[in-house]
Structures are given as structure tokens and as C-alpha cells.
Amino acid sequence: MVNSRRRCGRWQIARSARMRIGSLERLSHTWRRIRGWVPIGLGLIGVLSCAWLAHTNIIDNLSLFRSPEVIPIPNIFGGPTTLVSIGAYVLAGLVGWALAHKAAHTSPSSQDAPDERGNASHVMQDLQELLPSTELRDLPHVAAYAERMRARLESSREDRHLWEEVIEEIVEERTSELVALYEQLRRKDELSKRLLGKVLTAQEQERARLARELHDEIGQALTAIIMTTTVVENSLPPEFVSGREKLANVRNIASQALNDLRGLIFDLRPEVLDDLGLALALRAQTKKHLEPLGIQVELRASGLRDNLPHEVETAVFRVVQEAITNIARHSHATQASISLTKQEGRLLVRVRDNGQGFDLAQVMNGPRQAWGLLGMEERVTLLGGKFYISTxxxxxxxxxxxIPLDGDWNSTSARGGGQGHGQNTRANR
Ligand SMILES: Nc1ncnc2c1ncn2[C@@H]1O[C@H](COP(=O)(O)OP(=O)(O)O)[C@@H](O)[C@H]1O
Ligand SMILES: [Mg+2]
Known part of the structure; x- marks a missing residue:
């Protein structure tokens, strides 16, 4: 409220000041226009006065200048021509000439220019006297304030330069820190990739060792049992019917165990990869896990005539093996298709089923870790590949x-890996 009143008062003061300045300017303009003619006017009055004095012989009549001799020259104003009247004429002529000369050499602009500043200061003075407003009376203070502002601006400009330098230094420092951190992170990433590669390699080696031992120890023992029971059975006299039956039973159990063991060994170690190649090894997996469930499987492989790198074969075998197991365990599908395509220096692997699908985000963020899906992704990622799930x-x-086939996965001793998720689709890169 107080502020608005103050603002209103200031506005009125400024308005009346503007009006007064306007009338002052008009006055000063008129004065400048008439000022040039004043000396000329005064000169004319002087000339006319001298002429009038000469004409009326007032000076002649004063006893001091009395000159009785009348000179025989006609007087333009009438009356007698004396030495005094001639002197008055000459004086009037000189005064007229001097004034005309001054008027001719004093141009209005040269009169005005030196006075312009004086006028301005006069106007300022007039203003200060006339204006009631303390704000406008304080114009010199305003000028001083403006000067202080300029000085402050100058110093803040210097400050800005200083700050710019400081900030530049900080940015440089932080950038080098970030570069160092990035380098550290890159090295750690490289290291973790190597470690993961080693873990996967060790896992494969352990699986191979286990498969070998199962084959060599348990497998051999079961084979021995089967052979021994057959030998004993054959050596028994025909009347030992119940003994023969029991032996046959033992042999059947041992044969079944040997079959299961072979299946286990097959899953543990894809030796069949070396013997039959990737496509046939996967065909054996589908036969074993999907066909018994009545799931129709279409398996296609193209461009795989040349052997794939060992690491890629192992990783792809494990990934598809896990996908096949998942279809068998979770999908309730009636159809599945697997395709392996080698083209333009990369291998594309596609596994699809028409089953019930699942909520990927829920599975990935759920309490139970999806080790199977994570493992697939890790193996692919480790080979420098990309892994997607759409469901x-x-x-x-x-x-x-x-999976790129010209990748540098050899340097990480990798044998597969991967990771990824999303609402319906998950991609690892
Ligand atoms: N083909 C599929 N069809 C339906 N659900 C699937 C399929 N594959 C995976 N899932 C779901 O994703 C979950 C995680 O799979 P996975 O990581 O392989 O772990 P696990 O097989 O040990 O349960 C499964 O429990 C299942 O719910
Ligand atoms: Mg699984």
C-alpha cells in the first residue's frame, strides 16, 4: 500500500518535471533564435541616434563644441553642415560598420555551440531549483550511482574471469578423475569378463571330468554287473527258475541305470558335439526331452558346414539345451522350432515355442533367481553377442x-554367457 502510494507520487513528480523541462526547452529555443538579432538592433538604434544628434545640431548648440563655421555641404537631414555634424555622421558610420562586421562574423551555430554545455548545466540548475522532487534534484547522485555500478560491473567481470578459470580447473580435474575411473571400470569389466569366462570354462571342465568319471567308474561297474549277471544266469541249471528270474531282474535294473547314466553323461558333456556336430547334438536333445512329451519340433541349421569355433559351439549348445529344458518343464507347448543360421560373420540362434509364455519382468525381479535365463544371457554376452527374450x-x-564369429572371445577364454530383461522383451545390449 505504502509502496504503491510512493510509486504514484513519484510518477506525478516525474510527469510535472517532464512538462517543465518541455517549456524550458521551448523558451531556450526562442531565446537562441532572437539573440542573434539583438546587437544588430542596438547598432541600428545607435546609428539612428547619432544621425538624429547631427541633424538637430544639439551638440553644435552646446557652448563647448560650438563651431560657428558652416561648411557648404548639403545636409541629408536638412539644417547646416558643421564639423561637429560631420564628426557625428562619421561616428555613426563607424558604429554601424563595427556592428555590421560583428553580426557578419558571428554565426548562430558558433554562438550556440559553446553555450550548449552551459545551457545544459543551466537547464540542470533550473531544473534542480524548479523541481520539488528529491529524486530528480539528486541527478548528480544518480550519475555517481551509475559510475559506482559501472565500477562494480567491471569488478564482477574480473570476478567472472577468475571464476571461469577456477571452474575450468575443477572441470579439468574432475574430467581426469572420470577418465581414471572409467579406465578402472573398464579394467574391472575386462577382469570380470575374464573371470566369468574362466568360471564357465572351469564349469565345462568339471562337467567333463564328472561325465568321464561317471562313464569310467559307474558306467563300467554297471556294465560289469550286467555282464556278470548274464554269465551267472547262463551257468545256472534250468531248474533254478526263481534264481534265473532274480538275476534277470538285476540285469534289467543295471541296464536301466546304465541308460540313465548315459543320458546324464550326454547332458553333462556334449562329447557328441565333437562327434556329430552342433545340429545333431541338439537333435539328440530334442529327441530326449521334447518328443516324449508329444511336442512337435522343427530344427533347422543353415550355413553350418564349416565347424564353428569350439567356444561358440559349446555356448550355443548350452543355451539351446537350457531353452529345450524350459520348454519341456514350463511351456505346455505343442510345437517348438529351433533354427541356427550362420550369415555375414555371425550366428543367429532362434528358439520358439507356442506355449503359455510368462511375465518376464515378474520372473526377473521375482524372489527366485532365473539362473537358467541369466546363464543363457551371460554365455552369449561373453562371446560379444546379443540376447533377447520376447514373451x-x-x-x-x-x-x-x-553371436559374432569374428569376436575376440578367445582372449577371455570364454565358453558362453548372458543376461537381460524387460516387460515383454529383454535384450542384453
Ligand atoms: N519356454 C518357457 N515357457 C514358459 N515359461 C518359461 C519358459 N522359459 C522360462 N520360463 C519361466 O521362466 C522361469 C525361469 O526360468 P529359468 O531361469 O530357466 O529357471 P528354471 O527353469 O530353473 O525355473 C521359469 O520358472 C518359468 O516360469
Ligand atoms: Mg530353466
Whole structure:
């Protein structure tokens, strides 16, 4: 309220000041226009006065200048021509000439220019006297304030330069810190990749060792049992019927155990990869896990005539093996398709089923870790590849892996890996 009143008062003062300045300017303009003619006017009055004095012989009549001799020259104003009247004429002429000369050499602009500043200061003075406003009376203070502002601006500009330098230094420092951190992170990433590669390699080696031992120890023992029971059975006299039956039973159990063991060894160690190649090893997996469930399987492989790098074969075998197991365990599918395509220096792996699908985000963020899906992704990622999962409840599941065949996965001793998720689709890169 107080502020608005103050603002209103200031506005009125400023308005009346502007009006007064306007009338002052008009006055000063008129004065400048008439000022040039004043000396000329005064000169004319002087000339006319001298002429009038000469004409009326007032000076002649004063006893001091009395000159009785009348000179025989006609007087333009009438009356007698004396020495005094001639002197008055000459004086009037000189005064007239001097004034005309001054008027001719004093141009209005040269009159005005030196006075302009004086006028301005006069106007300022007039203003200060006339204006009631303390704000406008304080114009010199305003000028001083402006000067202080300029000085402050100058110093803040210097400050800005200083700050710019400081900030530049900080940015440089932070940048080098970030570069060092990035380098550290890159080295750690490299190290963790190597470690993961080593873990996977060790895992494969351990599986191979286990498979070998199962084959060599348990497998051999079961084979020995089967052979021995057959020998004993054959050596028994025909009347030992019940003994023969028991021996046959033992042999059947041992044969069944040997079959299961072979299946276990097959899953543990993809030796069949070396013997039959990736496509046939996967065919054996589908036969073993999917066909008994009545799931129709289509398996296609193209461009795999040349052997794939060992690491890639092992990783792809493990990834598809896990996908097949998942289809068998979780999908309730009736159809599945697996395709391996080698093209343009990369291997594309696609596994699809028409089963019940699942909520990927829920599975990945759920309390139970999805080790199978994570393992697939880790193996693919470790080979420098990309891994995608596309699924949603009721819409089946599609897994895609894209593995470069000219990658530097050899340097990490990798044998597969991967990771990834999303609402319906998950990609690792
Ligand atoms: N093909 C599939 N069809 C339906 N659900 C699947 C399929 N594959 C995976 N899942 C779901 O994802 C979960 C995680 O799978 P996974 O990581 O392989 O672990 P696990 O097989 O040990 O349960 C499964 O429990 C299942 O719910
Ligand atoms: Mg699984």
C-alpha cells in the first residue's frame, strides 16, 4: 500500500518535471533564435541616434563644441553642415560598420555551440531549483550511482574471469578423475569378463571330468554287473527258475541305470558335439526331452558346414539345451522350432515355442533367481553377442541370440554367457 502510494507520487513528480523541462526547452529555443538579432538592433538604434544628434545640431548648440563655421555641404537631414555634424555622421558610420562586421562574423551555430554545455548545466540548475522532487534534484547522485555500478560491473567481470578459470580447473580435474575411473571400470569389466569366462570354462571342465568319471567308474561297474549277471544266469541249471528270474531282474535294473547314466553323461558333456556336430547334438536333445512329451519340433541349421569355433559351439549348445529344458518343464507347448543360421560373420540362434509364455519382468525381479535365463544371457554376452527374450503370458516364448564369429572371445577364454530383461522383451545390449 505504502509502496504503491510512493510509486504514484513519484510518477506525478516525474510527469510535472517532464512538462517543465518541455517549456524550458521551448523558451531556450526562442531565446537562441532572437539573440542573434539583438546587437544588430542596438547598432541600428545607435546609428539612428547619432544621425538624429547631427541633424538637430544639439551638440553644435552646446557652448563647448560650438563651431560657428558652416561648411557648404548639403545636409541629408536638412539644417547646416558643421564639423561637429560631420564628426557625428562619421561616428555613426563607424558604429554601424563595427556592428555590421560583428553580426557578419558571428554565426548562430558558433554562438550556440559553446553555450550548449552551459545551457545544459543551466537547464540542470533550473531544473534542480524548479523541481520539488528529491529524486530528480539528486541527478548528480544518480550519475555517481551509475559510475559506482559501472565500477562494480567491471569488478564482477574480473570476478567472472577468475571464476571461469577456477571452474575450468575443477572441470579439468574432475574430467581426469572420470577418465581414471572409467579406465578402472573398464579394467574391472575386462577382469570380470575374464573371470566369468574362466568360471564357465572351469564349469565345462568339471562337467567333463564328472561325465568321464561317471562313464569310467559307474558306467563300467554297471556294465560289469550286467555282464556278470548274464554269465551267472547262463551257468545256472534250468531248474533254478526263481534264481534265473532274480538275476534277470538285476540285469534289467543295471541296464536301466546304465541308460540313465548315459543320458546324464550326454547332458553333462556334449562329447557328441565333437562327434556329430552342433545340429545333431541338439537333435539328440530334442529327441530326449521334447518328443516324449508329444511336442512337435522343427530344427533347422543353415550355413553350418564349416565347424564353428569350439567356444561358440559349446555356448550355443548350452543355451539351446537350457531353452529345450524350459520348454519341456514350463511351456505346455505343442510345437517348438529351433533354427541356427550362420550369415555375414555371425550366428543367429532362434528358439520358439507356442506355449503359455510368462511375465518376464515378474520372473526377473521375482524372489527366485532365473539362473537358467541369466546363464543363457551371460554365455552369449561373453562371446560379444546379443540376447533377447520376447514373451508374454499366453503368447509363447521367443529367444534370440546373435553371436559374432569374428569376436575376440578367445582372449577371455570364454565358453558362453548372458543376461537381460524387460516387460515383454529383454535384450542384453
Ligand atoms: N519356454 C518357457 N515357457 C514358459 N515359461 C518359461 C519358459 N522359459 C522360462 N520360463 C519361466 O521362466 C522361469 C525361469 O526360468 P529359468 O531361469 O530357466 O529357471 P528354471 O527353469 O530353473 O525355473 C521359469 O520358472 C518359468 O516360469
Ligand atoms: Mg530353466
Amino acid at each position: 508374454r503370458p499366453g503368447a509363447g516364448t521367443l529367444l534370440l541370440a546373435e
